[in-house]
Amino acid sequence: MDNSHILLVEDNAKIQKANRRMLELNGYIVDTVPSLAGARASMEKSVPDLLVLDIMLPDGSGLAFCEEVRTQYDMPILFLTALGEKDSIVKGLRAGGDDYLPKPYDYDELLARIEALLRRAERRGGRASPGEDIGPLHLDHLAGRAYLNGRDVLLKPKEYALLHMLVQSAGQYLRAEDLYAAVWGSDVNGDARTVYVHISGLRKKLCMQKDGVLNIEHTRGKGYRFVVSEKKEVREL
Numbered sequence: 001m002d003n004s005h006i007l008l009v010e011d012n013a014k015i016q017k018a019n020r021r022m023l024e025l026n027g028y029i030v031d032t033v034p035s036l037a038g039a040r041a042s043m044e045k046s047v048p049d050l051l052v053l054d055i056m057l058p059d060g061s062g063l064a065f066c067e068e069v070r071t072q073y074d075m076p077i078l079f080l081t082a083l084g085e086k087d088s089i090v091k092g093l094r095a096g097g098d099d100y101l102p103k104p105y106d107y108d109e110l111l112a113r114i115e116a117l118l119r120r121a122e123r124r125g126g127r128a129s130p131g132e133d134i135g136p137l138h139l140d141h142l143a144g145r146a147y148l149n150g151r152d153v154l155l156k157p158k159e160y161a162l163l164h165m166l167v168q169s170a171g172q173y174l175r176a177e178d179l180y181a182a183v184w185g186s187d188v189n190g191d192a193r194t195v196y197v198h199i200s201g202l203r204k205k206l207c208m209q210k211d212g213v214l215n216i217e218h219t220r221g222k223g224y225r226f227v228v229s230e231k232k233e234v235r236e237l
Contacts, residue, residue, distance in 0.1 A: 004118055005029045007048035009039045009065075010080065011058050019052070022107050023114070036060045043073070050118055051077045055092065063095050070096035076117035080105075090161055093141035099168075102182065134167060135213050135228055137206065146206070153205040158183055159198055163206075166216060166226035175223040199224060 006023055010016040011034040023030045031048065033039050036059050039051075051069065055062040066077055079092050079100040089100050101113055132139050138147040144160045146153050155163065161183045166174065176192035184194070199216055202208070208215045215227050 003027060003029060004049040005031070005046065006050050006052060006114065007039065007042055008032045008052045009034075009036070009057065009062070010052070010054050011035065012054075018107075019110065022111065026111060028114075034058070036062075036065050039065065043069075047073055048075055049121070050075055050114060052080060052114070053077055053097075054080050056082070063092050066092060066095040066097055076121050078113055078117060089164070090144050090157055093164075094144060098141070132167075134170075137214060139164065139167065148206055155202070155205060156198075159202050159205070162195070162198055163202055163226075166224060170226045170228065173219065173222040173225045179224065195224075 006028050008016060008019055008023075008030060010019065010032065013034070016032045016034065020030045020032050031042050031046070033042050034057075036057055039053075042048075053062045053066060057065075062079065066079075069077065076098045077096060079089070079097050081089065081092075081100050081102050092100060098117055099113055101110060132141075136149050138150075139145075139160075140147070141164070144155075144157060146155050146160060146163060162179060165179060165182060176195040179195050180192065199218075203216055206214060213229050215229075216224055217227055218224050
């Protein structure tokens, strides 16, 4: 992955500087711009191997720019999002984004996401896959659909957004309050029932069982986590 060219579109000077330094220390060639106009000018000179794109920029929306990029280029796109922008995530993935990372984030996680996207793009000889496979489960991020053993399980948008968040943090507990704030874009005010109802729907549609290959576990005081056991068999739909 050394010497891969990354274009970072970020208007916060401190974040831009810190991310650039971290990526350059890990062997990447990094260009940074604070605006969409700057991104267009930079890409006319040199097409990057990966685009790291903020959603809210001073001269427009990163979502619209992503759609614009997809008409000309095929590199992986990673969105950086503020907590309150999670309602834009599904739109961003459908616009052609490959992954997202909510702010504030850990630098190691940003680096890991970038490495994963570049590996996928390299294996496929082009753009990273707009989806991912987890055992018998396939997530189509562009369409916002989930398939179990090849069958569309017909998730609602909020269910898909919850599942995507849990999968991206597989093995780690996420509090109901954080899931609600991320997916619904507001504070849960101590009532986690909405999250519980939607996760119950996910478990049913994905045929999840306590001893199954896929499951969403709940532990009081910790929250929910997505777990995968490759040694177990999945129930047929």
